[in-house]
Amino acid sequence: MYLERYATANLPRYTSYPPANRFGPSVDAGVYRGWLAGLDPEATLSLYVHIPFCQSLCWYCGCHTTVPNDTDRVDRYVSVLLSEIDLVADALGPRRPVANVHFGGGTPTILEPRNFLALAAALRSRFRFQPGVEFAVEVDPRGLDQARIDALAEAGVTRVSLGVQDLDPEVQRAINRVQPFDLVERAVDGLRRAGITALNADLMYGLPHQTIEHVARSARAVAGLGVDRVAVFGYAHVPWFKANQRAIDDDALPGAEQRFDQAVVAAATLDELGYDAIGFDHFARPDDPLAIAAATGRLRRNFQGYVVDPADAVIGFGASSIGSLPDGYIQNEAHLKRWADRVAVGHLPVARGVALAAEDRLRRAVIERLLCDGVVDAAEVALGQGLAVDPLLGAFEALHRLEGDGLVTLRSWTVRTTPLGRRYLRNVAACFDPALGGVAGRHSRAV
Numbered sequence: 001m002y003l004e005r006y007a008t009a010n011l012p013r014y015t016s017y018p019p020a021n022r023f024g025p026s027v028d029a030g031v032y033r034g035w036l037a038g039l040d041p042e043a044t045l046s047l048y049v050h051i052p053f054c055q056s057l058c059w060y061c062g063c064h065t066t067v068p069n070d071t072d073r074v075d076r077y078v079s080v081l082l083s084e085i086d087l088v089a090d091a092l093g094p095r096r097p098v099a100n101v102h103f104g105g106g107t108p109t110i111l112e113p114r115n116f117l118a119l120a121a122a123l124r125s126r127f128r129f130q131p132g133v134e135f136a137v138e139v140d141p142r143g144l145d146q147a148r149i150d151a152l153a154e155a156g157v158t159r160v161s162l163g164v165q166d167l168d169p170e171v172q173r174a175i176n177r178v179q180p181f182d183l184v185e186r187a188v189d190g191l192r193r194a195g196i197t198a199l200n201a202d203l204m205y206g207l208p209h210q211t212i213e214h215v216a217r218s219a220r221a222v223a224g225l226g227v228d229r230v231a232v233f234g235y236a237h238v239p240w241f242k243a244n245q246r247a248i249d250d251d252a253l254p255g256a257e258q259r260f261d262q263a264v265v266a267a268a269t270l271d272e273l274g275y276d277a278i279g280f281d282h283f284a285r286p287d288d289p290l291a292i293a294a295a296t297g298r299l300r301r302n303f304q305g306y307v308v309d310p311a312d313a314v315i316g317f318g319a320s321s322i323g324s325l326p327d328g329y330i331q332n333e334a335h336l337k338r339w340a341d342r343v344a345v346g347h348l349p350v351a352r353g354v355a356l357a358a359e360d361r362l363r364r365a366v367i368e369r370l371l372c373d374g375v376v377d378a379a380e381v382a383l384g385q386g387l388a389v390d391p392l393l394g395a396f397e398a399l400h401r402l403e404g405d406g407l408v409t410l411r412s413w414t415v416r417t418t419p420l421g422r423r424y425l426r427n428v429a430a431c432f433d434p435a436l437g438g439v440a441g442r443h444s445r446a447v
Helices: 029-038 071-092 113-126 146-155 169-174 181-193 212-224 243-247 256-272 289-295 336-344 358-373 378-384 390-404 421-430
Strands: 045-051 097-105 128-139 159-165 198-205 229-234 276-278 282-284 300-302 305-307 313-317 322-325 328-332 350-355 375-377 408-411 414-417
Touching: 029 071, 029 322, 029 328, 029 350, 045 113, 071 113, 071 313, 071 336, 097 113, 113 128, 113 146, 146 181, 159 181, 159 212, 181 198, 181 212, 198 212, 198 256, 212 229, 212 256, 229 256, 256 276, 256 282, 256 421, 276 289, 282 289, 289 305, 300 358, 313 328, 358 375, 358 378, 358 390, 358 421, 375 378, 378 390, 378 414, 390 408, 390 421, 414 421
Parallel strands: 045 097, 045 313, 097 128, 128 159, 159 198, 198 229
Antiparallel strands: 229 282, 276 282, 300 305, 313 322, 322 328, 328 350, 375 414, 408 414
C-alpha cells in the first residue's frame, strides 16, 4: 500500500548511526590512531578498499568517483593506497585477523591486474586472513576482460557484485550506461569458469524513463543468470550534491507512486523466482549465507548494506572510505590530493568522524536489529548494554502514530513491523533518531 507521507520522506539509509552527514572534524587522525591502538588484539576486522575511478561516469551515480585522464593517475593512487595500508597496519600492531574484504568504488576492476594483485598481496601480508574469509569485489561488466577475471581469481576473490541497474536500452541511454544483457551474461560465464561462483547483481528503480515492466524484466533476467543475491536500490536524485545527475531530465523520472510500484514489482518478481526478501532492499536464494543469517538473527548492516560479517570493526582504505570501530566512525579525505598528501607525510588521512556515546550505541543497536530482523525488544538491547531504556521513550511516542497507520505493532518495549511496515522500514528506524529533524542536509526518499 502506497502511503505518501512515508514513501516520500527524506531519510538516511542507516548504514551507520549516527548517519555520515553528522560526522565532523573533531574526530581526526589522532583520535583514529588512538581507536586503532585500543582495539582488542584479537578483534576481527573487515577491510574496505575504495577505488574512486570509473572509465565513464554514470549520470545516476552518487558515489565518490571520477574519470581518470590517464592510467598513471590510477597507478599513483595505488601507490599511495599501499602506503596507507602500511600506515594503518603499523598503527594496529601485529597482523590482525580478518574475516571480510570488500573492494568498492567507483569501479575496482578499472585497476590493471598487476595493481589489483599488488593490493591483495599487501593486505594478506599485513593482515591475517582467517579461513573462509569472504573477499568481495564490485564489478562493472563493461570493463571485465579475461585478464581481470584471472587476476580476481588469482587474488582469491570469492564473491563478485555486478552492476546491472536496468537492462532497457532507453533507460541505459538516459543514465549514460549502455550495457547489453549479453555483455552481463558473458561476464557471469567468465567468472564462473574462473571459479568465482558467488555472484550478486545490483538493480535500481526510479531511473529516468523506467517503468514497472522494465524493473520486472531486469529482475527476471538477472535471476535467470542464477545470481545468489540481488540488491534493488531506489535512485536518489540529488543534483544539488552530485553535479553529474544534472544531466538527467527531471521530467523523465517516475513519480513517487510509480517509484513505489517499481519497488513492489521488483520484490514480487524476485519472490516468485524463489528469492527471500532481506531487509528492505536485498534478496537472496534461501541457501545463500545472507538468507541464512537473516533467518537466524545474525544479519548485519554496514556501509556495504546488508552483510554476513562477524567483524568487530571495519577498516577503510582509500579516499573517502569510511571505517567503523567500537569507539565511533571515521571517514578519510575525499579529495584525492589532500588524501595523498596526508599519507605522504605519514599521517592517517582522516577528515572527519563521530565518537559514540553510550546512548548512540543503544540507538545504533536498536536500529540495526529493526532493519535486519523487522522486530526488536529495545529493553532487552538496553539491558545487554547495561543501560536504561528510558532514552528511547520519545521513539515509542513517535511509533504510536506508525502503529495507527498499520506499520508496526507495539507491546511493552517490543516493536514489530507488519508486512506493510516492511516496505517502510527506514521510517520505523527513523523514530529512534531524535536528531533527524534538526540536522542540515537532505537524504534519499524512503522508498
